[in-house]
Amino acid sequence: MNSTLTKYKANLLVVDDNPDNLRVLSAILSQEGYKVRKAISAKSALNTIKLERPDLILLDIKMPDIDGYRVCSILKESQETRDIPVIFLSALDKTDNMVKGFEVGGVDYITKPFQLEDVLVRIKHHLTIVKQSQELFEHNQLLIKEIQQRKQIESKLKLLLTTINLVSKAPNLNHAFADVLSEVCQMIGCDYGEGWIFNENDQGFKLGQTYYDASDQVLKLFHNLSLDYSFSYGVKLIGKVWENKQPEWIEDISQLDEDQFSRVKLIQNTGLKTVFAVPIFIEEKVIAIMCFFLRSAISYNPEMLELVNAVALELSGFIERKQTEEALKQANKELLRLANLDGLTEIANRRCFDESIEQEWWRMKRDKLPLTLLLGDIDYFKLYNDYYGHQAGDECLRRVAKAMTESCHRPADLVARYGGEEFAILLPNTDLEGAIYITKKIQTAIERIAIPHQCSYISTQITLSIGIASMIPTNETLPEAIIAAADQALYRAKSQGRNTYCIYNNDE
Numbered sequence: 001m002n003s004t005l006t007k008y009k010a011n012l013l014v015v016d017d018n019p020d021n022l023r024v025l026s027a028i029l030s031q032e033g034y035k036v037r038k039a040i041s042a043k044s045a046l047n048t049i050k051l052e053r054p055d056l057i058l059l060d061i062k063m064p065d066i067d068g069y070r071v072c073s074i075l076k077e078s079q080e081t082r083d084i085p086v087i088f089l090s091a092l093d094k095t096d097n098m099v100k101g102f103e104v105g106g107v108d109y110i111t112k113p114f115q116l117e118d119v120l121v122r123i124k125h126h127l128t129i130v131k132q133s134q135e136l137f138e139h140n141q142l143l144i145k146e147i148q149q150r151k152q153i154e155s156k157l158k159l160l161l162t163t164i165n166l167v168s169k170a171p172n173l174n175h176a177f178a179d180v181l182s183e184v185c186q187m188i189g190c191d192y193g194e195g196w197i198f199n200e201n202d203q204g205f206k207l208g209q210t211y212y213d214a215s216d217q218v219l220k221l222f223h224n225l226s227l228d229y230s231f232s233y234g235v236k237l238i239g240k241v242w243e244n245k246q247p248e249w250i251e252d253i254s255q256l257d258e259d260q261f262s263r264v265k266l267i268q269n270t271g272l273k274t275v276f277a278v279p280i281f282i283e284e285k286v287i288a289i290m291c292f293f294l295r296s297a298i299s300y301n302p303e304m305l306e307l308v309n310a311v312a313l314e315l316s317g318f319i320e321r322k323q324t325e326e327a328l329k330q331a332n333k334e335l336l337r338l339a340n341l342d343g344l345t346e347i348a349n350r351r352c353f354d355e356s357i358e359q360e361w362w363r364m365k366r367d368k369l370p371l372t373l374l375l376g377d378i379d380y381f382k383l384y385n386d387y388y389g390h391q392a393g394d395e396c397l398r399r400v401a402k403a404m405t406e407s408c409h410r411p412a413d414l415v416a417r418y419g420g421e422e423f424a425i426l427l428p429n430t431d432l433e434g435a436i437y438i439t440k441k442i443q444t445a446i447e448r449i450a451i452p453h454q455c456s457y458i459s460t461q462i463t464l465s466i467g468i469a470s471m472i473p474t475n476e477t478l479p480e481a482i483i484a485a486a487d488q489a490l491y492r493a494k495s496q497g498r499n500t501y502c503i504y505n506n507d508e
């Protein structure tokens with residue numbers, strides 16, 4: 001209904017070739033509060049209707065130019081006028097005439113001469129029907145819109161949930177990227193999806209992941225050729241998204257020139273039209289860009305962009321979590337390394353030795369293999385410290401530790417600072433023969449580094465006494481047993497004049 005309703009009850013058109021009829025009826029209806037327009041012929045009626053759509057038409061049948069039936073048919077043929085209710089008002093009172101009136105689309109038929117009350121009631125009745133169906137139509141439209149919105153929200157939620165699920169299971173960014181591209185492409189019907197990742201080396205964006213129908217040779221070629229591209233800050237589509245940190249939407253990419261989109265020649269062969277690109281950033285820094293291509297040209301669609309943006313946010317959250325996890329792992333690794341390291345000599349500390357001997361003891365017991373322990377002690381180290389000072393003493397410990405470490409090559413061998421000037425060397429799966437070989441190697445190495453020791457009673461340079469113990473662990477023994485044995489052998493080496501080694505003997 002049009003705006004005249006605010007002033008009038010409704011906007012009516014009365015069509016009659018008899019001027020008297022026209023005048024009388026118009027005057028009455030105007031008095032009743034209707035806006036009334038008059039048409040003296042069918043042609044002028046059709047023109048008037050074109051100018052302003054009436055809410056209801058009172059239509060005479062017998063007219064000289066075109067009869068009322070025809071006028072009604074014409075109105076019913078057009079989209080704009082088909083819903084205007086037409087009430088025939090005619091002196092023709094045969095049933096056939098009435099039937100024909102309804103057949104051509106009239107809603108009512110009043111015979112002349114008419115009762116005024118009757119005409120008014122019928123007009124009111126048909127206007128009410130029009131109003132109600134109008135309201136019903138509007139209500140339906142609202143429902144349809146609501147259903148569409150709900151569907152959009154549902155598919156958005158579904159995509160987000162799927163993405164969260166995929167991303168949380170992905171072992172790394174590349175996997176997460178591949179999963180997300182495939183999911184988004186399938187969900188919103190894209191023909192080609194690509195993920196550009198920031199490359200530290202050339203400080204630009206390079207192609208990381210793509211999604212497309214693998215049997216599509218044209219897209220495959222496009223993908224392969226795209227691998228050679230790299231985009232700098234502010235340059236072309238990818239560089240622009242990087243610079244602006246905003247999504248871009250291009251309805252028909254094939255219409256751009258090479259300054260705007262460098263792959264424009266390649267894209268022309270693929271038939272891809274619409275592209276939109278969405279940045280993924282962490283703390284204001286764009287680290288990846290997702291591009292989606294469609295073969296159909298689609299005008300800017302904020303809902304679609306919003307959806308993909310939500311996915312991009314999920315991805316950036318994932319990357320952030322992964323980075324934090326990685327940093328934590330590294331920090332833990334470093335902490336563990338420091339916890340096991342002797343600060344001065346940078347070889348394993350006592351804590352690490354205690355843990356290792358425990359582990360190796362049980363391992364050798366299980367495999368029934370010999371475990372060997374060497375305990376080494378620098379001869380007359382107290383005198384060295386007193387004479388050369390503590391700084392030189394520390395340096396001496398460092399050099400001895402280095403020489404010992406360089407004498408043991410197998411991964412399981414452990415050289416540790418046992419305490420003060422005492423060192424322990426744990427040699428799993430090593431028998432006495434092997435132990436003596438290592439011991440001699442160590443003593444040669446110590447001799448070779450030739451650290452002067454003026455105050456030694458047995459040499460002019462630093463020397464080492466070593467105690468060796470080797471045993472196959474049993475249920476009846478504990479790791480302490482091998483430590484005590486090596487210690488006893490070391491004590492003997494000391495008492496036998498130092499700068500030598502002694503082997504623990506079970507019979508002792």
Ligand SMILES: [Mg+2]
Nearest residue numbers: 017060062063
């Ligand atoms: Mg007439």
